[in-house]
Amino acid sequence: MQVLATDVASGPMTVTLGDRSEPAADNPAIFDVDGLNVHYGDFHAVKDVSMGIRKNEITALIGPSGCGKSTVLRCFNRMNDLIEIARVSGSIEYHGVDLYGPEVDPVQVRRHIGMVFQKPNPFPKSIYDNVSFGPKIAGFDGDMDQLVEESLTRAALWDEVKDKLDGSAYALSGGQQQRLCIARAIATSPDVVLMDEPASALDPIATLRIEDLMQGLKEDYSIVIVTHNMQQAARVSDRTAFFTVDVEQTGQRTGVLVEFDETSKIFTNPGEKQTEDYITGRFG
Amino acid sequence: MTELRPHFHDELAQLESDLVLMGEQAAEMIEAGVAALVAGDVAAAAAVVERDDVVDDLYLGVHSRWLETMALQTPVAIDLRLMSVILHVNSHLERIADLAVTVGKITQVSDGLPHDPTLVSHIQEMGDIVSTMVRSAMGAFAARDLDGALALPEMDRPVNRLNRNMVREVARLAGDPELLEWGVRMMVVSRTLERAGDNAVDVAEQLAFLLTGEFREFTDASHHD
Numbered sequence: 001m002q003v004l005a006t007d008v009a010s011g012p013m014t015v016t017l018g019d020r021s022e023p024a025a026d027n028p029a030i031f032d033v034d035g036l037n038v039h040y041g042d043f044h045a046v047k048d049v050s051m052g053i054r055k056n057e058i059t060a061l062i063g064p065s066g067c068g069k070s071t072v073l074r075c076f077n078r079m080n081d082l083i084e085i086a087r088v089s090g091s092i093e094y095h096g097v098d099l100y101g102p103e104v105d106p107v108q109v110r111r112h113i114g115m116v117f118q119k120p121n122p123f124p125k126s127i128y129d130n131v132s133f134g135p136k137i138a139g140f141d142g143d144m145d146q147l148v149e150e151s152l153t154r155a156a157l158w159d160e161v162k163d164k165l166d167g168s169a170y171a172l173s174g175g176q177q178q179r180l181c182i183a184r185a186i187a188t189s190p191d192v193v194l195m196d197e198p199a200s201a202l203d204p205i206a207t208l209r210i211e212d213l214m215q216g217l218k219e220d221y222s223i224v225i226v227t228h229n230m231q232q233a234a235r236v237s238d239r240t241a242f243f244t245v246d247v248e249q250t251g252q253r254t255g256v257l258v259e260f261d262e263t264s265k266i267f268t269n270p271g272e273k274q275t276e277d278y279i280t281g282r283f284g
Numbered sequence: 285m286t287e288l289r290p291h292f293h294d295e296l297a298q299l300e301s302d303l304v305l306m307g308e309q310a311a312e313m314i315e316a317g318v319a320a321l322v323a324g325d326v327a328a329a330a331a332v333v334e335r336d337d338v339v340d341d342l343y344l345g346v347h348s349r350w351l352e353t354m355a356l357q358t359p360v361a362i363d364l365r366l367m368s369v370i371l372h373v374n375s376h377l378e379r380i381a382d383l384a385v386t387v388g389k390i391t392q393v394s395d396g397l398p399h400d401p402t403l404v405s406h407i408q409e410m411g412d413i414v415s416t417m418v419r420s421a422m423g424a425f426a427a428r429d430l431d432g433a434l435a436l437p438e439m440d441r442p443v444n445r446l447n448r449n450m451v452r453e454v455a456r457l458a459g460d461p462e463l464l465e466w467g468v469r470m471m472v473v474s475r476t477l478e479r480a481g482d483n484a485v486d487v488a489e490q491l492a493f494l495l496t497g498e499f500r501e502f503t504d505a506s507h508h509d
Binding site: 012013014015016230231234266267268269270275276279280281282 | 286287288289292293358359360361362363364365497498499500501502503504
């Protein structure tokens with residue numbers, strides 16, 4: 001990992017942690033979040049979040065329980081719309097378009113912005129049908145066999161299932177089921193894949209396979225991942241957003257974004273003491 | 285604040301406390317080595333050489349526990365920087381003790397040679413400054429005192445000056461072969477103490493890195509003053 005900027009050409013050597021000798025590729029923004037607030041009824045779940053999600057990067061959202069990281073993730077594909085009392089204000093622009101604009105169809109949004117959940121949730125169908133289901137609904141009229149193979153290959157599952165595509169998805173292990181869900185998510189050629197604790201229900205080997213898979217997937221997709229596992233965020237992500245819980249005088253607990261920076265900076269020399277306290281285990 | 289990793293942070297504190305112990309050992313060895321040289325006390329010089337085992341044991345203990353802690357605890361942020369600093373400071377202090385051993389050994393092989401009181405006083409002055417530098421660097425480390433760390437290059441300046449002048453002073457002795465032999469050995473002592481001073485500055489640089497996240501050489505090795 002390139003984390004050091006060195007200057008030895010003249011004068012004493014200077015090295016700053018977290019600064020890259022070559023600046024991170026200035027990838028265009030996929031999402032531009034500005035002053036995002038989320039309420040569930042009277043409960044102010046997330047307050048004034050502003051951040052940018054860049055193309056072909058993995059962005060990790062970390063923080064303690066109740067800090068709003070999953071709530072923010074669900075704003076990116078309007079999953080909060082499915083909760084009747086949820087109210088989203090502020091702005092999320094997706095490729096410059098207001099994601100919450102009146103003309104935007106949330107179903108279309110979710111075709112472009114796929115999601116993988118904590119618990120593998122394959123359909124009670126065959127492996128093949130799990131992958132082909134989304135494209136079929138979307139009216140895909142190309143070579144479905146090829147699309148299924150490509151999607152399963154990208155999800156690093158093809159070699160394990162190519163001889164049992166008609167078998168039930170439920171017969172797969174937990175790690176394989178999760179990779180099938182990833183194959184299902186990318187079969188519709190999304191632009192972004194949101195992952196909500198994608199490996200927390202998996203054993204360590206399956207977890208590492210998912211992490212390795214993510215590194216390959218970011219060549220084609222932009223990924224936003226919520227994780228409780230800080231080392232996972234450190235291992236897989238390019239940028240990390242640290243959220244925490246702000247306890248107001250009334251006792252109301254609201255999620256706030258403390259710091260958002262390159263992951264190498266967050267885990268070697270974070271700018272905010274709150275971040276440092278949390279990631280070093282000095283947070284209660 | 286709730287401490288969620290008390291065992292890990294206790295281990296970090298213990299590693300640091302062993303470094304403080306090593307720092308004091310190294311400073312005392314420089315003092316004792318120079319005192320033995322000034323007094324021409326071969327037995328005291330031998331004691332300095334033997335004392336190196338104490339520092340070596342501390343060094344090896346810190347190193348093995350460091351590896352274990354790194355492997356098991358995956359430190360991040362300031363804990364990661366502290367681990368990096370511990371590894372470097374451990375090496376610098378072990379090196380300072382080795383340099384004190386060199387002074388002790390030169391005292392042993394110089395036994396019976398005539399000496400020059402001016403050079404001896406300069407060696408004494410260098411030894412006093414260098415042992416003070418080691419204590420200052422370690423004191424600043426323990427107190428997380430950035431200003432204290434930044435003061436080290438200034439303390440090092442007279443050591444460098446005395447070392448530079450040593451060639452000329454030894455050249456003065458060229459008329460007397462035995463005195464010249466002693467003088468050449470003192471040039472090595474002078475260079476050894478100068479290196480020990482540099483290691484103390486390196487310890488201070490590590491402290492600055494710990495506190496700021498920026499590693500910066502205090503002085504430019506390629507354009508030394």
